[in-house]
Amino acid sequence: MASNKNRTTRKKKTWKEMSPSAKVGTIVTAFVQVSLLVAAQRDISRRPAELINGPKALWRAASFVNFIGPTGYFIFGRKHSATGK
Numbered sequence: 001m002a003s004n005k006n007r008t009t010r011k012k013k014t015w016k017e018m019s020p021s022a023k024v025g026t027i028v029t030a031f032v033q034v035s036l037l038v039a040a041q042r043d044i045s046r047r048p049a050e051l052i053n054g055p056k057a058l059w060r061a062a063s064f065v066n067f068i069g070p071t072g073y074f075i076f077g078r079k080h081s082a083t084g085k
Helices: 002-006 020-046 056-062 068-077
Strands: none
16 A cells, blocks of 8 residues: 555646647657558458458458557458469
């Protein structure tokens, strides 16, 4: 119990408290995340089910997991042809 009193709790900074570089980093990270999500969703919609490893619905849901979902889909979810296309 005594060790809990020694811990310092860090308060999350509000947008106004963030430095300009932290704001830019947050915006860039959000942009990349949304871009990956949109690209994955678009690819799932346009790609035939035969060219996707597993059910489309599973990959569609997984793509909503930050960074990991869309990246996982592009690495593991798409079947790659032997011709290199």
